[in-house]
Amino acid sequence: MNARHILIVDDEELYRELLGGRLGRQGYRISEAGDGEGALRCIEEGGVELALIDIKMPGMDGIELLERIKQLAPRTEVVVLTGHGSIDSAIAAMKLGAFDYLTKPYQLTELDLVVARALERSALARRCDALAVEVQRRRSRDDDGMVGDSPAWLQMLEQVRRAAALDVPVLLTGESGAGKEVVAAALHRWSRRAGEAYVPVNCGLLEGELVESELFGHKRGAFTGASADREGLFELASAGSLFLDEIGELPLACQAKLLRVLDSGEFRPLGASAVRRTGARVIAATHRDLEALVGEGRFRHDLLYRLDVVHIVVPPLRERREDIPLLVEHLLRQAVRRHPGTPAPRVEPQALQRLIDHAWPGNVRELRNVIERLLVFADGDRIDAARIDALLHPGATTAASSGRGGFERIVPLAEMEQAYLRWVVDKLDGNVSAAAARLGIARSTIYRLLRAQAEEAARP
Numbered sequence: 001m002n003a004r005h006i007l008i009v010d011d012e013e014l015y016r017e018l019l020g021g022r023l024g025r026q027g028y029r030i031s032e033a034g035d036g037e038g039a040l041r042c043i044e045e046g047g048v049e050l051a052l053i054d055i056k057m058p059g060m061d062g063i064e065l066l067e068r069i070k071q072l073a074p075r076t077e078v079v080v081l082t083g084h085g086s087i088d089s090a091i092a093a094m095k096l097g098a099f100d101y102l103t104k105p106y107q108l109t110e111l112d113l114v115v116a117r118a119l120e121r122s123a124l125a126r127r128c129d130a131l132a133v134e135v136q137r138r139r140s141r142d143d144d145g146m147v148g149d150s151p152a153w154l155q156m157l158e159q160v161r162r163a164a165a166l167d168v169p170v171l172l173t174g175e176s177g178a179g180k181e182v183v184a185a186a187l188h189r190w191s192r193r194a195g196e197a198y199v200p201v202n203c204g205l206l207e208g209e210l211v212e213s214e215l216f217g218h219k220r221g222a223f224t225g226a227s228a229d230r231e232g233l234f235e236l237a238s239a240g241s242l243f244l245d246e247i248g249e250l251p252l253a254c255q256a257k258l259l260r261v262l263d264s265g266e267f268r269p270l271g272a273s274a275v276r277r278t279g280a281r282v283i284a285a286t287h288r289d290l291e292a293l294v295g296e297g298r299f300r301h302d303l304l305y306r307l308d309v310v311h312i313v314v315p316p317l318r319e320r321r322e323d324i325p326l327l328v329e330h331l332l333r334q335a336v337r338r339h340p341g342t343p344a345p346r347v348e349p350q351a352l353q354r355l356i357d358h359a360w361p362g363n364v365r366e367l368r369n370v371i372e373r374l375l376v377f378a379d380g381d382r383i384d385a386a387r388i389d390a391l392l393h394p395g396a397t398t399a400a401s402s403g404r405g406g407f408e409r410i411v412p413l414a415e416m417e418q419a420y421l422r423w424v425v426d427k428l429d430g431n432v433s434a435a436a437a438r439l440g441i442a443r444s445t446i447y448r449l450l451r452a453q454a455e456e457a458a459r460p
């Protein structure tokens with residue numbers, strides 16, 4: 001049975017009965033309203049696929065009603081019924097998103113045709129919505145680049161899913177390396193903006209005019225070195241999402257500009273006289289305590305208030321240790337992909353337990369670096385507890401200087417060399433090539449030294 005829901009809105013009862021009777025006989029579910037208010041109440045109840053509305057009504061006219069319907073239920077199709085000679089209203093209605101219009105008096109067969117076409121479009125749109133949800137669901141499973149099934153992680157993901165559906169700013173906080181950036185990317189992918197640009201920027205890496213120019217763009221000659229006009233990231237992300245990482249580092253002058261964009265969507269590129277508009281959705285992240293920065297006068301209170309519409313806290317790894325086995329597996333797979341030809345070693349249960357028990361102050365990033373090193377320096381096809389201990393608690397670290405020239409004890413130079421080397425490799429996110437370049441030595445030297453150290457530590 002065809003029970004698709006059509007709403008007829010006309011102040012003349014006779015018309016409503018005529019239309020309702022005809023369409024009802026075709027099996028549609030019919031609701032009637034004699035004015036705009038009644039129509040909106042019916043729309044709010046949901047399920048109306050098509051509204052047939054008379055343009056000329058006392059009180060709220062058909063055009064205003066159309067606008068309100070499109071705000072309330074954008075997926076409801078609207079066909080307007082206009083009187084003879086009111087083509088202007090028909091055009092206005094089409095501009096506001098009406099599916100079609102019929103000029104009174106119209107042939108009833110013409111009405112049947114328009115109704116059938118409008119319902120067909122409504123069905124198509126719904127199918128598209130369903131597909132988009134399915135695509136998002138599939139994407140969100142594994143190829144999202146993030147894993148986890150602990151209660152803390154799943155609870156946070158639920159918040160992310162809900163926030164993704166709202167087109168409002170989101171503030172992500174959490175310790176460094178906890179996964180704020182992967183969550184920001186998921187927020188974008190699960191939102192209606194998924195097909196548009198996702199533009200990440202680290203506010204801590206740029207200074208002064210450069211941040212402003214990066215975010216808002218500049219005109220040629222706006223400052224020394226501005227040799228051509230340049231589009232800012234707000235422009236680039238206009239239909240998509242702009243991820244402002246390390247928002248706590250944003251200079252105060254730039255914070256004022258950001259506040260204006262969040263309030264009005266308007267900004268002015270450096271050196272430009274005209275104001276520009278952006279529709280970018282802002283996702284901001286920080287590992288800093290923004291309230292404390294406000295207290296110190298380094299972050300604007302009004303900006304914090306404006307960004308903090310939806311606040312999601314990404315939990316530290318130590319609060320979701322249940323995720324560690326999954327993460328180890330996932331990060332090992334990723335590391336193997338980065339080092340083709342390296343066989344994936346098996347992590348023994350005791351070794352895994354050591355990883356689960358570790359405090360992980362550097363969170364998932366630290367775990368990723370440890371996994372990378374375990375793979376690169378793997379000796380054989382298994383990773384045992386001793387190897388993990390060697391990596392996580394190397395005795396040599398106590399030999400390192402506190403940085404102010406004081407040493408706690410005398411250690412052989414080789415030991416100091418190894419500790420420093422490990423620190424440099426960690427600092428550069430496990431990138432051995434970068435470490436070799438910075439230290440001015442060959443990559444093979446680094447591998448040799450670190451392997452020797454791991455072997456030594458693993459010795460019973």
Ligand SMILES: Nc1ncnc2c1ncn2[C@@H]1O[C@H](COP(=O)(O)OP(=O)(O)OP(=O)(O)O)[C@@H](O)[C@H]1O
Pocket residue numbers: 145146147148174175176177178179180181182183245286287327330364365368
């Ligand atoms: N749930 C997860 N699943 C898989 N990988 C993850 C997960 N969370 C984080 N990672 C990985 O850990 C590393 C650090 O994550 P990310 O950069 O998102 O942290 P962050 O909180 O933004 O850190 P920072 O505050 O230092 O910018 C990245 O390589 C990321 O891919």
